[in-house]
Amino acid sequence: MVTNNEVSVRKRKIKDTMEDCVFYTIIYVILTILLLIVGLPLIYVLSASFSSPSAVIAGKVFLFPVDFSLEGYKAVFEHKDVITGYKNSLLYLGLGTVINVVLTMCAAYPLARNDLPGRKYIMMLFTFTMIFSGGLIPNYILVNKLKMLNTVWAMVIPNAVSVYNMIVACTFIRSNIPNELLEAAQIDGCGDIYFFIKIVIPLSKAVIAVITLYYAIAHWNSYFDALIYLNDKKLYPLQIILKDILVSNQIDASMVYDPELAEVKQGLSELLKYSLIVVSMIPVLIIYPFVQQHFVKGVMIGSIKG
Amino acid sequence: MDNELLLTNDIEIRRRNNLIGRIAKAWQLYLLLFVPLVYLIVFKYIPMYGVQIAFKNYNVNLGIMGSEWVGLKYFLKFFSNYQFTRLIRNTLIISFYSLIAGLPVSVIIALTLNCVKVEKFKKLVQTVTYLPHFISVVVLVGMMYQIFNPIIGTYGNVYRILFGKEAPNIMGIPESFFHMYVWSGVWQNMGWDSIIYLAALSAVDTELYESAKIDGASRLKIMLAIDLPSIMPTVIIMLILRCGHFMNIGYEKILLMQNSFNLNYSEVIQTYVYKVGLKLNGDYSYATAIGLFNSVINLILITVVNKVSKKVGDTSLW
Numbered sequence: 001m002v003t004n005n006e007v008s009v010r011k012r013k014i015k016d017t018m019e020d021c022v023f024y025t026i027i028y029v030i031l032t033i034l035l036l037i038v039g040l041p042l043i044y045v046l047s048a049s050f051s052s053p054s055a056v057i058a059g060k061v062f063l064f065p066v067d068f069s070l071e072g073y074k075a076v077f078e079h080k081d082v083i084t085g086y087k088n089s090l091l092y093l094g095l096g097t098v099i100n101v102v103l104t105m106c107a108a109y110p111l112a113r114n115d116l117p118g119r120k121y122i123m124m125l126f127t128f129t130m131i132f133s134g135g136l137i138p139n140y141i142l143v144n145k146l147k148m149l150n151t152v153w154a155m156v157i158p159n160a161v162s163v164y165n166m167i168v169a170c171t172f173i174r175s176n177i178p179n180e181l182l183e184a185a186q187i188d189g190c191g192d193i194y195f196f197i198k199i200v201i202p203l204s205k206a207v208i209a210v211i212t213l214y215y216a217i218a219h220w221n222s223y224f225d226a227l228i229y230l231n232d233k234k235l236y237p238l239q240i241i242l243k244d245i246l247v248s249n250q251i252d253a254s255m256v257y258d259p260e261l262a263e264v265k266q267g268l269s270e271l272l273k274y275s276l277i278v279v280s281m282i283p284v285l286i287i288y289p290f291v292q293q294h295f296v297k298g299v300m301i302g303s304i305k306g
Numbered sequence: 307m308d309n310e311l312l313l314t315n316d317i318e319i320r321r322r323n324n325l326i327g328r329i330a331k332a333w334q335l336y337l338l339l340f341v342p343l344v345y346l347i348v349f350k351y352i353p354m355y356g357v358q359i360a361f362k363n364y365n366v367n368l369g370i371m372g373s374e375w376v377g378l379k380y381f382l383k384f385f386s387n388y389q390f391t392r393l394i395r396n397t398l399i400i401s402f403y404s405l406i407a408g409l410p411v412s413v414i415i416a417l418t419l420n421c422v423k424v425e426k427f428k429k430l431v432q433t434v435t436y437l438p439h440f441i442s443v444v445v446l447v448g449m450m451y452q453i454f455n456p457i458i459g460t461y462g463n464v465y466r467i468l469f470g471k472e473a474p475n476i477m478g479i480p481e482s483f484f485h486m487y488v489w490s491g492v493w494q495n496m497g498w499d500s501i502i503y504l505a506a507l508s509a510v511d512t513e514l515y516e517s518a519k520i521d522g523a524s525r526l527k528i529m530l531a532i533d534l535p536s537i538m539p540t541v542i543i544m545l546i547l548r549c550g551h552f553m554n555i556g557y558e559k560i561l562l563m564q565n566s567f568n569l570n571y572s573e574v575i576q577t578y579v580y581k582v583g584l585k586l587n588g589d590y591s592y593a594t595a596i597g598l599f600n601s602v603i604n605l606i607l608i609t610v611v612n613k614v615s616k617k618v619g620d621t622s623l624w
Contacts, residue, residue: 019524027418031431034415038435038493041453044460048452059458059466107342110335117329122339126346131550132605134353135597136576137583137590141370142353160345192334221442224558228584239444246448247562273452277445284440292433299501 049073049274053267056274072275075268082276085238092237093219096156100215101208103161108169109196112177126163136228143229154229155219155237162218165211168298172207173200210298213291220283242280246273360595373591380595389578397574400560401552403488405545411496413541416503417533421525435497447562450490451477480568487563487572491556499544506540507533546615550608553600575600 043063048056052067060066076082110116111123133139139158148154177200185195201208223239230236329336355370360380362373384390415435422428438446456462456473465473476482510532518528557576564572575596583593 019526023524023526024421027421028427030414030418031422031427035431035434038438038497041449041460041493042437044453045449057458059463062460062463103342103345106338110332110339113332113335115328116332116335117325122343125343129346129350131608132354132601133350134355134357135594135601136579137594137597138353138356138359139349140584141356141359141590142349157345158349160349161342166342192332193338196338217440221440221444223442223444224561228580239442242442242444242448243562246444246451270452270458273448277448277452280445281441288437288440289433292436295436296501299498300505 045274045277049271049278051271053271056271057267071268072271073279075272076275076279079272081233081236081241081244082238082279084234085236085241086279088235089220089238091152092155093216095152096159096219097212097215099156099160100162100165101212104166104169104211104215105201105204105208107161107166109173109200110192111166112170112173126166130163140228149229150232150235152235155225155235158225158229159218162215165214169204169207169211173204176207177203206294206297209291209294213287213294214298217284238280242276245276357594357598359591360598362591364591364594376591380592381599383592384596384599389573392570393573393575393578396571397553397555399484400487400574401555403484404491404555405548405552407488408492408496408499409541409545409548411492412499413503413537415496415500416507416537417529419500419504420507420533421529432497436501437497438494439498441494443556443559443562446490446494447559450486450563454486477563478565478567480571483563483568483571487556487560491559502544503537503540506537510536542615546611549611551604552607553604 040063044061047063047065048061049072050065050068050070051061051072052069053071055061055066107126111119111126113119116122143149143154143158148157181199182195185199190198221239223237223243226235226237226240227243230240359370359373361375361377362370363376363379364370364373368374419428419431422431441449453459454461454476456465456475461476462473465471477486514532515528518532523531553575555574555576557574557580560572560574561577561580564577579593579597579600581587582589582596
């Protein structure tokens with residue numbers, strides 16, 4: 001009996017490795033295809049942006065830059081709107097993210113405290129806004145009434161707190177800051193605000209990093225608020241400029257100052273698009289490798305509670 | 307009797323005092339909450355109050371309060387609009403299509419990634435597939451216009467090599483709108499959405515794998531019998547969450563992909579709200595009514611879905 005079993009186990013093992021070999025091959029093939037599907041378009045855009053205008057317009061670029069040139073980037077940095085947009089976007093990102101993070105943490109900590117009277121009701125007040133909202137027009141009327149249209153504030157105040165991020169921070173604080181710490185501090189006569197600043201904030205660095213990144217990316221990538229709240233060109237963030245150039249195909253030739261460039265305008269305008277895409281992604285690409293783990297962590301914390 | 311009454315009264319009073327005492331003691335916490343709460347009330351609840359203009363003939367000079375009531379006029383106007391069925395149809399198709407296209411792909415990514423033993427390869431796939439999630443919709447749509455350009459884009463080039471003629475302008479074909487919208491979304495988010503399933507997979511008890519191996523199960527069988535069932539609860543939760551946002555689709559992206567040719571397929575409720583309210587007519591009341599119709603359906607959906615999930619499993623959103 002025993003030997004029979006052993007034999008059958010051994011037999012199966014040999015058969016299984018064969019099967020597994022095929023299985024693993026298929027897995028690797030699937031993932032490699034996936035890698036190509038995601039990676040190739042990105043590489044194509046990057047390569048095209050470093051090619052010459054004529055190569056781009058002739059459709060010669062596939063994987064690698066053809067006739068390496070930096071003309072696309074030169075055009076991007078000579079484009080006045082793009083520079084203004086870049087500056088504006090950075091301003092909205094900086095100012096907006098600071099407001100976001102401060103307010104989010106200020107809301108998250110009290111709501112993480114079980115001994116806060118009325119905690120449940122206040123939390124409900126927050127979460128209800130996740131499933132119902134006044135909608136586009138009432139928001140617009142409000143921003144208009146507050147005289148925020150066409151100001152920097154329209155870009156940073158109406159979305160000052162994301163309830164989702166607040167819940168992420170709240171969940172983190174609740175599960176990472178032991179109650180004993182609070183009790184010990186209270187015995188020493190430490191007030192809540194002092195405790196929040198001296199203990200909770202330093203211990204929540206990980207989650208603060210996560211929500212800072214979420215907010216920053218959201219500011220950098222959003223265009224719709226700017227579309228409805230701003231109509232002064234000087235205030236436009238980069239994404240609106242990108243929308244005009246990439247999607248609506250509006251390239252103002254007068255914006256390209258070098259008269260020589262006007263000759264190759266058509267090729268250049270296509271090349272400009274590729275370079276613009278790359279330039280607009282630079283801030284994200286620079287931080288991405290360092291913070292990928294934080295982003296993933298955010299998803300995990302967020303998934304604990306809806 | 308009297309004594310008892312006194313006693314309960316006493317407890318009641320004491321409890322009330324206790325509550326006041328607790329509130330007073332927590333004043334610093336309320337101070338922290340003050341600004342976020344003011345924000346919440348001003349920017350989330352005042353617009354909800356403003357929703358009443360859906361039932362009024364909103365006049366800027368008279369304000370929200372002063373405008374006259376017109377009842378369901380704007381809702382009826384919307385229901386009898388020739389656009390109505392088209393908007394509902396497009397919204398439902400896009401939402402449903404996105405749901406069934408995206409979910410299996412990210413589940414498959416998680417299941418296959420979980421089998422990979424070479425850490426470096428796994429990392430590489432993760433890093434690359436998560437990246438598009440951080441691309442803005444403007445850049446995404448811009449990239450689509452470039453890549454699918456029939457003359458200079460990769461798609462045009464490959465088509466010319468394969469078929470020897472110029473490619474049809476796929477971004478301009480109205481019928482292709484749904485596919486372009488949905489699959490570009492899958493491309494952008496499939497990796498990111500797989501994170502949550504991968505996390506569920508990493509929580510699987512390793513003893514299960516060991517005993518399965520001892521029993522002679524192949525890796526494929528392990529995947530189907532252990533991996534898949536163990537992420538099913540997560541899949542169901544994600545499905546529920548997505549259903550809750552069924553009517554809220556990515557109108558910001560749709561707006562960018564819209565052109566006069568594909569309007570028949572690309573106009574959805576939220577893009578229509580934007581057009582009616584802000585872009586073209588400035589018809590605030592009408593636009594608010596359409597938006598409210600959308601929000602209410604969503605609210606009903608999420609409540610029903612939550613009830614169902616509470617009954618079926620013990621997963622609930624609140």
